[in-house]
Structures are given as structure tokens and as C-alpha cells.
Amino acid sequence: xxxxxxxxxxxxxxxxxxxxxxxxxxxxxxxxxxxxxxxxxxxxxxxxxxxxxxxxxxxxxxxxxxxxxxxxxxxxxxxxxxxxxxxxxxxxxxxxxxxxxxxxxxxxxxxxxxxxxxxxxxxxxxxxxxxxxxxxxxxxx
Amino acid sequence: xxxxxxxxxxxxxxxxxxxxxxxxxxxxxxxxxxxxxxxxxxxxxxxxxxxxxxxxxxxxxxxxxxxxxxxxxxxxxxxxxxxxxxxxxxxxxxxxxxxxxxxxxxxxxxxxxxxxxxxxxxxxxxxxxxxxxxxxxxxxx
DNA sequence: CACGTAGTGGGTGAAAGTGGGGTGAAGTGG
DNA sequence: CCACTTCACCCCACTTTCACCCACTACGTG
Numbered sequence: 348x349x350x351x352x353x354x355x356x357x358x359x360x361x362x363x364x365x366x367x368x369x370x371x372x373x374x375x376x377x378x379x380x381x382x383x384x385x386x387x388x389x390x391x392x393x394x395x396x397x398x399x400x401x402x403x404x405x406x407x408x409x410x411x412x413x414x415x416x417x418x419x420x421x422x423x424x425x426x427x428x429x430x431x432x433x434x435x436x437x438x439x440x441x442x443x444x445x446x447x448x449x450x451x452x453x454x455x456x457x458x459x460x461x462x463x464x465x466x467x468x469x470x471x472x473x474x475x476x477x478x479x480x481x482x483x484x485x486x487x488x
Numbered sequence: 489x490x491x492x493x494x495x496x497x498x499x500x501x502x503x504x505x506x507x508x509x510x511x512x513x514x515x516x517x518x519x520x521x522x523x524x525x526x527x528x529x530x531x532x533x534x535x536x537x538x539x540x541x542x543x544x545x546x547x548x549x550x551x552x553x554x555x556x557x558x559x560x561x562x563x564x565x566x567x568x569x570x571x572x573x574x575x576x577x578x579x580x581x582x583x584x585x586x587x588x589x590x591x592x593x594x595x596x597x598x599x600x601x602x603x604x605x606x607x608x609x610x611x612x613x614x615x616x617x618x619x620x621x622x623x624x625x626x627x628x629x
Numbered sequence: 630c631a632c633g634t635a636g637t638g639g640g641t642g643a644a645a646g647t648g649g650g651g652t653g654a655a656g657t658g659g
Numbered sequence: 660c661c662a663c664t665t666c667a668c669c670c671c672a673c674t675t676t677c678a679c680c681c682a683c684t685a686c687g688t689g
Contacts, residue, residue: 356637360677364636378491383621399489403597413524415623418615421594421601423491429679431636439493443616497647501667505646570668572646 348372349454354464357450361441362433366452369459370432379440380423385466387436387444389459392425436461489513490595495605498591502582503574507593510600511573520581521564526607528577528585530600533566577602 353366365373376392390398402419405412422443426434436446444463451467453460462470494507506514517533531539543560546553563584567575577587585604592608594601603611 358638360638362637367635381616383624399597407524411623414615414618416596417594417601417611420491420596421493423595425489425491431680433636435677437492499648503647508645571670574646576667 349456349459351454353452355450355452357436357441357446357448361436361438363436363450363452363461364431364433365428367432369452369454370428373428373459376425376427377434378423378425379434379436379461380419381440381443382460384470385444385463387440387446387461389461391458394457395425490597490600492595493608494593496591496593498577498582498587498589502576502579504577504591504593504602505572505574506569508573510593510595511569514569514600517566517568518575519564519566520575520577520602521560522581522584523601525611526585526603528581528587528602530602532599535598536566 349369349372351366351368355364355366357363372391373389378390378392378395379387380390382388399420402416405416407413407416422440424437424440428434441447444461445466446461446463449464451462451464453462453467490510490513492507492509496505496507498504513532514530519531519533519536520528521531523529540561543557546557548554548557563581565578565581569575582588585602586607587602587604590605592603592605594603594608
């Protein structure tokens with residue numbers, strides 16, 4: 348269960364430290380890929396497997412399916428944290444998310460998002476300003 | 489599981505180095521053929537077998553099926569990597585994909601795509617700009 | 630105040646990518 | 660059928676990058 352927000356630095360080699368709270372669930376292996384907006388998504392290997400099979404089973408004849416596959420699969424890397432609990436983000440993923448020297452690691456329950464510090468600021472502002480109460484209604488709270 | 493994107497050079501002899509992460513799954517043999525867009529598809533021998541049978545089972549009476557068969561089968565070559573983990577791309581396949589001196593190798597989970605550097609740039613731009621969010625809906629996220 | 634843990638930074642050896650040269654087999658033409 | 664050319668494969672050597680290991684700092688806790 349991934350919860351909380353952490354700001355970590357990224358060094359010259361592209362290494363990011365995984366928050367220690369998340370390490371246990373990611374120790375067995377993880378996959379990073381392009382997310383919805385300008386962010387990266389991190390999945391534990393098991394979660395990823397399920398997701399990937401679903402995508403792989405879609406018909407290649409469809410243009411938009413091919414585009415989607417390319418977005419997700421070519422952008423993905425499977426990694427294992429080193430002894431210090433760090434992973435190396437490939438440069439093309441850093442570029443995609445606009446990550447330069449500081450990364451925000453945000454828990455999303457069953458996966459994790461990575462943001463550049465600036466992009467995260469914006470997202471956070473919108474979150475805090477617009478509290479969409481109807482979303483709570485859906486849950487019966 | 490083929491994931492990630494790699495840019496490799498192609499030498500005068502038409503040799504392309506397979507990314508080391510992919511070698512294990514391709515060591516037993518592989519098939520290269522024309523892809524859907526301006527790219528080449530690389531399948532591990534096993535995957536190819538399944539795919540080929542499916543195509544072969546389509547009715548020959550259909551014009552478009554015949555055209556498709558010619559495109560896929562006549563364009564296909566089965567190769568084995570050399571000891572350095574390289575394969576030689578026939579010239580007609582290089583021409584088809586517009587590959588000259590740099591190749592992008594992109595993992596697509598159960599197969600691999602080869603692109604010329606320029607063509608890949610374009611594809612990448614489009615997929616990064618237009619995120620078809622409905623595709624995610626299909627997956628139950 | 631001492632200790633442990635989390636986060637950060639640097640160095641070094643192995644492996645991956647690249648290029649060239651030599652040898653054997655296959656194809657071509659006389 | 661033989662000689663020649665060409666191409667493919669294999670081996671060797673070089674460069675560079677990356678993954679691993681070690682060391683340091685900061686912070687929180689007992």
C-alpha cells in the first residue's frame with residue numbers, strides 16, 4: 348500500500364532513492380513507464396504483469412492500440428533497486444516527465460507516481476483548490 | 489518481456505547489436521519481417537510460430553489476405569544472433585524501414601520493433617502528445 | 630550524547646557496444 | 660568442372676558506460 352509524498356534528489360547518474368516505506372513492496376522488482384500526464388508510473392512487478400497482458404491481448408490492427416502499446420511498452424523499464432534502495436531512471440523518461448534535479452515520489456495506493464518538482468507544485472495547487480465533493484458522494488461518505 | 493527503447497548503430501555490413509536485455513529471449517532464434525507502419529517487427533521463434541499459423545489459416549480466396557500474406561511472409565527472415573549478439577538485416581528490409589545508420593530498438597512486451605531514428609522521433613512525439621486516455625479505461629484503472 | 634537508519638555522493642571493475650580483419654562457404658561465370 | 664568473387668561468420672581489440680561497492684552526512688530516537 349503506497350501512501351504519502353516524498354521529495355528526493357536525483358544525481359548526475361539519474362539515480363533516485365525509493366522512500367524506505369515503499370522498498371519492501373518494490374524489492375522484488377518494479378516497472379517504470381510513462382503515465383497519464385507529465386509523470387511516470389511505477390508498478391510492482393506483479394501488478395505490471397497483469398496490466399501488460401491485458402494490453403498485449405488487444406488487436407494490433409487498430410491504430411490507436413498500436414500507439415498506446417508504443418507509449419506504454421517502449422517507455423517501460425524493469426528495474427531492481429540497488430543495495431541502497433535506488434533505481435536509475437533512463438534519460439528519455441526523465442525528459443518525458445521534465446525531471447531534472449528533484450523528484451516527487453507520490454504513493455497512489457497500488458502504484459507510485461514520479462513527478463518533477465515544478466509539475467507537482469501545479470498539480471498540488473489544483474488539488475487543494477478544487478475539492479470535487481461529488482467524488483466523495485460516489486463513495487457514500 | 490521486451491521493454492524499453494535503445495538506440496544502436498548499424499555498421500557497413502548491416503549488423504545491428506541486440507540490446508543485452510533482449511538477448512536471452514532471442515538467442516534461440518528470431519524472425520524479422522515488415523511491420524505495420526514504417527518499422528520492422530522482430531519475434532522470438534516461438535511467438536512467430538503462433539502468429540504464422542494464424543495467418544496461414546486465413547482463407548486464400550480473400551484478396552486482402554493474400555496481399556497480407558505476401559507482405560508478411562515474403563518479407564520475413566529467420567536469423568540467429570552471432571556470438572557478439574548481433575544480427576544482419578537484409579538490405580530490402582533496411583530500405584523498407586528507411587534505416588540508414590542508426591536504429592531504434594523498441595520493446596513491445598511480446599515482440600520488438602525496429603525503427604530508423606528519424607521515424608521513431610516522429611512516432612514518439614505523437615504518442616507523447618496525444619495520450620488516448622480511453623485506452624486506460626479499458627484496463628480498469 | 631550515542632547510535633541507527635535514511636538519503637546522498639563518488640570510485641572502480643566488468644560488461645556492453647562498436648569496429649576491423651581474417652577465413653571458410655556459397656554463388657557466379659568462364 | 661574449375662577459378663574467382665562475394666558474402667557471411669567468427670574472432671580479436673578498443674572504448675565507454677553502467678552496476679556494484681564503499682564512505683559520508685543528516686536526522687531522529689532512545
